[in-house]
Amino acid sequence: MKRLSLVITLPLICSAMVACSSSSKKDAAKPGQGYVQKGSGSFKLQPYKEVVLENGLKIIYIRDTSLPRVSFTLLMKTGNVQEPAGKAGLNALTSYMLEQGTQSRDALKIADEFGQLGASVDISPGYDVTTLYSDSLITGSGTLLDLFADVTMNPAFKDAEISRIRSQMLANLQKKVDNPSAYADDKMDQFLYGNHPYSRDVNGTPEALRSITKQDIIKHYLTFFRPNNASLAVVGSFNDEFEKTVQDVFSKWTKRTIPAVTTEAPPAIDALKVKLIVKKGLQQTQIRVAQLGIARKNEDYLRLRLGNEALGGSFASRLNQKVRDDLGLTYSIYSFFDVRKDRGSFEVSTFTKNETAGKTLEETLKVVTDYVTAGAQDPEVAAARSQLVGQFPRAIETADRLAYNLLSLDFYGIPVDYLTDFNKNVGKINAKDANASIQRALNPNNFKVLVYGDEKIISQFEKYKPEIERVK
The missing domain is CATH 3.30.830.10 (Metalloenzyme, LuxS/M16 peptidase-like)
Structure with a gap:
């Protein structure tokens, strides 16, 4: 629709x-x-x-x-x-x-x-x-x-x-x-x-x-x-x-005064909080790990795009290599910053067999925590730079795509040189810059975790003292 x-x-x-x-x-x-x-x-x-x-x-x-x-x-x-x-x-x-x-x-x-x-x-x-x-x-x-x-x-x-x-x-x-x-x-x-x-x-x-x-x-x-x-x-x-x-x-469209809108702030997160939603008969478990991220106008935006590329934004990312390839716990795992006018979210999304739900969450949190605290290595950042620069032409390869980018930048109050200087600015980002931006944006101790699976998974999460919701 x-x-x-x-x-x-x-x-x-x-x-x-x-x-x-x-x-x-x-x-x-x-x-x-x-x-x-x-x-x-x-x-x-x-x-x-x-x-x-x-x-x-x-x-x-x-x-x-x-x-x-x-x-x-x-x-x-x-x-x-x-x-x-x-x-x-x-x-x-x-x-x-x-x-x-x-x-x-x-x-x-x-x-x-x-x-x-x-x-x-x-x-x-x-x-x-x-x-x-x-x-x-x-x-x-x-x-x-x-x-x-x-x-x-x-x-x-x-x-x-x-x-x-x-x-x-x-x-x-x-x-x-x-x-x-x-x-x-x-x-x-x-x-x-x-x-x-x-x-x-x-x-x-x-x-x-x-x-x-x-x-x-x-x-x-x-x-x-x-x-x-x-x-x-x-x-x-x-x-x-x-x-x-x-x-x-x-020009015949009539204008009016647009009222200011106020919103209630999202709740603060001061510790790891896990919520289980269980439904009998589910064959797989969905896992989401999230915390508040940044608004689009945040000056760290480009550095965080690059930092996330190495963490979970590409097939060669650390999350994918460890949780999917090395441990075989999932077919797909990825992370992203969902940037919006107000603060959006940082999220890791994956799914797994019910039998490995607890293990998958544990390993995911380990990878993210290690990445935030120790940072990406130079080769990872170099690969992420190449990935972003290689993907960029698709954003403006047609006039319609360029038009939409211009509309979006105008909405968020971002200058057009975001596009014209993209490759140059990405090329300037080193591992120190990317790691510092990730540490400013994320606290590995303050994630909210949403797990949706069969009732049989509950025992795997007891150590997190989760909130449990049952649905039919």
């Missing part, structure tokens, strides 16, 4: 778009006035332009003639964090409703018009942001803009569609209970974050979803789905006239 919806009353939009799409490729290839190209030497980003409309909407244009297409990516600065207490899932329900009817199109008409373009619209609500994306051939650029704008700006929030989407969301939540890995992930978030909005599934809870009213949805939309709370990336083979049309269309 990743979709979008927008409305707009501009009788000449379609004809204006067709005119744009018929412009020559030569015209579209020229970057035009206001485009900048960041970077130096042999490495430079594709030229792009930023425009801020009077209503506060920031638009990033990237002209790309590699294919005869155009795409729109809208980043709304709203997610779980903006939901009121007791209304978990409100942002997701509001987001999914966008494509379920506007003031001039019902859900079937929206789907049909996108289908005629060979297009669709993807809506992805998240913890901090919600993204909307669609693309089509350049010949349909006018119609796509009309549809995308209509879905974003003029949702109808019809009662029947609210009920239908709510039912789908409830069914999807129930499915997660039958997926041990997804269930363990959700339970770990709850255990780690407490009453902070990051503890909640993006789709909410069954109880909260059932309590959400049409008025709640309309209020949330009018409050947070505003142009001065959004950024738009437009990518493709277009010209100056098309840019002007985009700005004319979205």
